[in-house]
Amino acid sequence: MTGPCPTLNESQTRMHGAGYLPIENYGLIGNMRTCALVGMDGSVDFMCWPEFDSPSIFCRLLDKDKGGYFSIHPAPHLSCTTKQQYLPSSNILQTRYIHEDGVVDIVDFFPRPKNAKVVFKGPKQSAYREMTSVQEELKQWLVRRVECIRGSLELEVELFPAFDYATEPHTTTILQENAIPHCPQSKTATFRSKNVQLQLDVSMDRGEDSEDSWPGVCFKKVKKPGMLGEGIIASINIREGQAVSFVLRNDSENHVTEIINSTILDTQQHDTQAYWYNWISRSKYKGRWREVVSRSLMILKLMTYEPTGAIIAAPTFSIPEDIGGVRSSNWDYRFSWVRDSSFTIYILLRLGFTEEADAYMEFISERFLKSRVADGGLPIMFTIRGETDIPERELTHLDGYRGSKPVRIGNGAAFHQQFDIYGELMDAIYLYNKYGKPIHWDLWCTVRNMLDYVLTILHQPDMSIWEVRNNKQNFTYSKIMLWVAFDRGLRLSEKRNFPCPNRANWLAARDSLYEEIMVKGYNKDMKCFIQSYESQTMLDSSILIAPLVFFIAPNDPRFLNTMDRIMLPPEKGGLTSTGLVYRYNTELSEDGVGGREGAFSMCTFWLVEAMTRASVYEPRYLPRAINLFENMLSFSNHLMMFSEEISRSGEQLGNTPQAFSHLALISAAFNLDRVSECNKERA
Numbered sequence: 001m002t003g004p005c006p007t008l009n010e011s012q013t014r015m016h017g018a019g020y021l022p023i024e025n026y027g028l029i030g031n032m033r034t035c036a037l038v039g040m041d042g043s044v045d046f047m048c049w050p051e052f053d054s055p056s057i058f059c060r061l062l063d064k065d066k067g068g069y070f071s072i073h074p075a076p077h078l079s080c081t082t083k084q085q086y087l088p089s090s091n092i093l094q095t096r097y098i099h100e101d102g103v104v105d106i107v108d109f110f111p112r113p114k115n116a117k118v119v120f121k122g123p124k125q126s127a128y129r130e131m132t133s134v135q136e137e138l139k140q141w142l143v144r145r146v147e148c149i150r151g152s153l154e155l156e157v158e159l160f161p162a163f164d165y166a167t168e169p170h171t172t173t174i175l176q177e178n179a180i181p182h183c184p185q186s187k188t189a190t191f192r193s194k195n196v197q198l199q200l201d202v203s204m205d206r207g208e209d210s211e212d213s214w215p216g217v218c219f220k221k222v223k224k225p226g227m228l229g230e231g232i233i234a235s236i237n238i239r240e241g242q243a244v245s246f247v248l249r250n251d252s253e254n255h256v257t258e259i260i261n262s263t264i265l266d267t268q269q270h271d272t273q274a275y276w277y278n279w280i281s282r283s284k285y286k287g288r289w290r291e292v293v294s295r296s297l298m299i300l301k302l303m304t305y306e307p308t309g310a311i312i313a314a315p316t317f318s319i320p321e322d323i324g325g326v327r328s329s330n331w332d333y334r335f336s337w338v339r340d341s342s343f344t345i346y347i348l349l350r351l352g353f354t355e356e357a358d359a360y361m362e363f364i365s366e367r368f369l370k371s372r373v374a375d376g377g378l379p380i381m382f383t384i385r386g387e388t389d390i391p392e393r394e395l396t397h398l399d400g401y402r403g404s405k406p407v408r409i410g411n412g413a414a415f416h417q418q419f420d421i422y423g424e425l426m427d428a429i430y431l432y433n434k435y436g437k438p439i440h441w442d443l444w445c446t447v448r449n450m451l452d453y454v455l456t457i458l459h460q461p462d463m464s465i466w467e468v469r470n471n472k473q474n475f476t477y478s479k480i481m482l483w484v485a486f487d488r489g490l491r492l493s494e495k496r497n498f499p500c501p502n503r504a505n506w507l508a509a510r511d512s513l514y515e516e517i518m519v520k521g522y523n524k525d526m527k528c529f530i531q532s533y534e535s536q537t538m539l540d541s542s543i544l545i546a547p548l549v550f551f552i553a554p555n556d557p558r559f560l561n562t563m564d565r566i567m568l569p570p571e572k573g574g575l576t577s578t579g580l581v582y583r584y585n586t587e588l589s590e591d592g593v594g595g596r597e598g599a600f601s602m603c604t605f606w607l608v609e610a611m612t613r614a615s616v617y618e619p620r621y622l623p624r625a626i627n628l629f630e631n632m633l634s635f636s637n638h639l640m641m642f643s644e645e646i647s648r649s650g651e652q653l654g655n656t657p658q659a660f661s662h663l664a665l666i667s668a669a670f671n672l673d674r675v676s677e678c679n680k681e682r683a
Contacts, residue, residue: 014041019064020402021045023319024637024652026061027084027093028299031110032306035315036142037061037656038108040084040638042095043071049196050140050250052305052312052384053334055164057196062318062407063398065226068162070248072106072146074099075154075235084638090276091298092269093639102151104238107269111139114271114278140249143265146236147243148215155238157217157246159200160224160231163193165395165409170229172221179204179217179244186260189219189232190251197251200232205243205262215242284352285666287673292633295640296662297351300344303659305384309359310336311344312384314644314655318395320404321597321645321654329597330400332409333655335381335390338364339420339465342427342549343663349435350670361432368425369446376453378425380418381411390414417472419462422454423481423488427549430488433496444498451489452502455509458482464532465542466583473532476521477542479513484549486510514551518558528562531584540584541566541575544606547613548667554613563610579631580646581607598645598653604632605664612672622679629672632665 014021026037026045034054036047045060045067059067074080080097087094092109146155163170170193179188179202186201206214215238221230236244245265258264279301285293303312314333321329341364348357367386371379379388392412400407429447433439464475486506493500500506520533531540543562547554566581568574575582580599587596608629615622635646642661644654 014039018402020061022651023401023643023654023656024641026637026641026656027086027095027108027639028302028315028641028657029091029093029108029110030302030315031112031138031140032302032304033138033140034110035302036108036110037316038084038093038095040082040095041071042073042082042097042106043069044108044142044144045069046316047142048315048334049198052315055168056166057161057163057198059162059166059398061316062401063166065224066162066166066398068160068166068227069158070142070144070160071156071158072144072246073097073156073158074104075156078154086295086298086639087273088277089280089294090273091302092273092276096149097153097155099151099153102153102240103149104153104155105147105149107143107145107147109143109269109272111141111143111268112272112275113138114274139268141268142248143245143268144247145243145245145265145269146238148238148240150240152237152239155236157234157236158231159189159233159246159248160222160227161191161198161229162227163191163196163229166228166398167395168193168195168228172230172232174219174221174232176202177219179219185257186247187257191229192251193229198248199251199257201247201249201260203245203247203260203262203265205245206241213239213242215239215244217244282352284350285670285673287669288676289629289633289669289673292636292640293351293666293669296666297353299641299657299662300347300659301356303657304356304360305336306359308385309356309361309363310382310384310386311340311360311659313337313340313381313660314658316655317409318400318407319643319653319655320401323402323404323647323653330404330406330408331413331655332392332411333658335383335411335414336363337381338367338378339380339418339424340660340663342424342431343660343667345428345431345436347663347666347670349431351666354436357432357436361428361436364425364428365443368450369442372450376449377417377457378421378450379414380416380421381414388414413463413467416467417460417462418464418467418478419454419457419460420465420475420478420481422450423484423549426451426485426488426492430492433492438496439492444492444496447489447492448500448502451485451506454482454485455502455505458509458513461534473534474520475532475540475542476517476529477540477545479517479521480543480546480549480551483510483513483517483551486513487550517551522558526565527558528565529558538584538588539565539573539575541581541600541603541606542583544581544603544610547610548606553617554610555617559610560614560618563607563614566607575603576607577648578650579628580604580635598647600645601632601635601642601658601661602644602664604628605661605668608632608668609664609671612668612675615675616678619679622675625672626676629668 025040047058048054060069080099083096095106188202189200191198219234317332318330392410395407398407461472464478529543531538546552581603611621611625641657643652643656644658
């Protein structure tokens with residue numbers, strides 16, 4: 001899948017950004033344990049090792065001098081055009097350098113066994129699910145294969161790790177200064193810190209049609225100012241038909257290591273490509289935006305932590321929402337939010353990914369059964385292993401992306417009171433029971449206890465979906481989702497004939513919430529729903545969820561008036577600019593963060609879906625929904641990847657890629673395509 005790519009020399013792009021690439025100039029690779037961001041200039045600028053929430057070893061994305069990176073790029077005197085794409089139906093990333101004298105491809109991937117299957121061993125309540133493969137174990141390798149396609153080209157390799165978020169010194173050892181063909185070992189260099197030991201393996205291939213010559217690769221150690229250990233650099237002179245592969249993996253100092261050669265790497269790449277092709281072939285979506293939806297699905301799969309089934313909100317941390325500004329909303333998203341559950345279950349089940357839905361639902365259910373806090377409530381997020389201890393701290397030694405401090409890891413919002421999560425969780429359970437498998441008795445008993453607890457918090461303020469960090473309010477979105485919690489609980493009890501001792505109180509709570517929202521959450525003078533009972537004149541795009549969760553009919557005049565107002569530009573009292581939707585007006589709202597932010601990708605897709613649902617009864621909204629959706633797609637990066645936000649200048653902002661953005665994209669495409677097809681049949 002390809003999109004528009006910058007033709008500017010990427011080294012010039014980095015210099016133009018004061019040492020940083022634009023956030024959208026990255027592609028994602030991974031193995032469902034960890035992942036890496038690969039820039040269009042061939043640099044791995046972000047990677048945590050060995051798991052998503054482990055400390056980073058490459059983090060140039062958040063500090064150009066100290067963060068660490070692994071770069072393969074043309075020699076500085078060469079001005080090359082750069083293209084980047086995924087190989088067909090895969091998460092194998094190809095970066096191509098094009099010069100008059102030669103063309104070189106860099107193929108980056110984490111290996112996957114071709115026939116890997118999820119199997120359960122031991123009790124279902126186990127915190128981990130063991131993974132097996134029909135053929136072989138998962139190789140925890142980062143593979144970077146350099147191949148010359150035409151002519152010849154001179155490249156430079158730079159590998160500078162920065163362990164434990166660039167706080168831990170390391171020792172670098174070069175075992176082979178010159179890469180030698182047919183060498184009895186491929187292990188070329190090692191990098192050893194207190195807690196992590198890595199090795200670099202190098203393999204060369206001259207190709208069947210090449211002359212009796214090999215690419216030249218010569219390594220040397222270099223110490224850079226500000227870094228706590230040495231890195232290595234190398235120059236490569238490579239000709240057509242030749243290839244050099246670099247594999248970064250755990251150092252096997254204490255046992256015999258597998259020697260890596262071109263045959264092994266070819267097999268790994270072939271199996272990895274087969275794995276991804278077979279996986280995406282299971283998708284049931286055959287609609288108009290198939291390519292975009294498939295890419296979003298594969299991105300979501302990369303963000304799945306396979307041992308537990310958890311899906312992270314984003315694989316990155318502290319990428320800013322306001323570059324260099326005062327809005328210090330730089331958060332760590334490498335965790336699994338309860339809030340994402342209903343969208344995730346809905347998408348996975350409707351598009352045919354039942355194994356992933358089962359694994360994710362098991363993860364959520366176990367947390368639901370075991371992770372209640374003292375007062376009976378639920379935490380809003382978990383680690384990828386299901387833990388709730390997520391202390392937040394600042395990495396003051398890192399400068400942040402383009403100087404955007406602070407850099408944070410962990411997340412202090414873990415125990416925020418965000419009452420909307422009960423609606424999203426109940427919706428997920430209800431959808432899983434409807435489209436997946438019937439829920440079991442023990443889970444139903446836990447549902448009953450939880451909803452009885454929710455009865456006690458109905459009239460309390462919270463911090464809601466946007467995780468405000470100042471005063472709690474009675475947010476309209478939270479009240480709607482509390483209504484959803486009771487509505488789904490009542491529906492579930494009826495569909496499954498489950499005993500429901502507190503049915504009368506649940507029903508009373510559901511009905512009173514509806515009446516309350518229609519009175520306190522709606523401004524009759526403005527003719528629209530408002531952000532909270534306290535913020536009577538504040539518009540908030542989270543209300544767009546209302547018809548999506550069947551709180552209100554999509555053609556209800558109250559909702560249509562609200563949606564029409566949201567579609568106005570901010571200067572006219574709305575939240576939409578250039579077809580992009582903002583959460584709320586940060587210049588008017590006191591959210592405890594300050595400053596301004598970009599438009600939210602998720603909110604724009606919510607508007608598309610709300611308009612789509614309204615168009616069933618009000619056809620005038622359908623062409624507008626299609627246009628808005630197509631416009632939004634134009635703001636993706638060249639790989640159809642979306643971050644959390646889009647700036648006023650059109651650049652991507654915030655943690656990337658964001659799961660919720662891609663979940664909302666898939667849901668919007670699914671429903672937009674379905675309604676469009678129905679209209680064609682009627683015509």
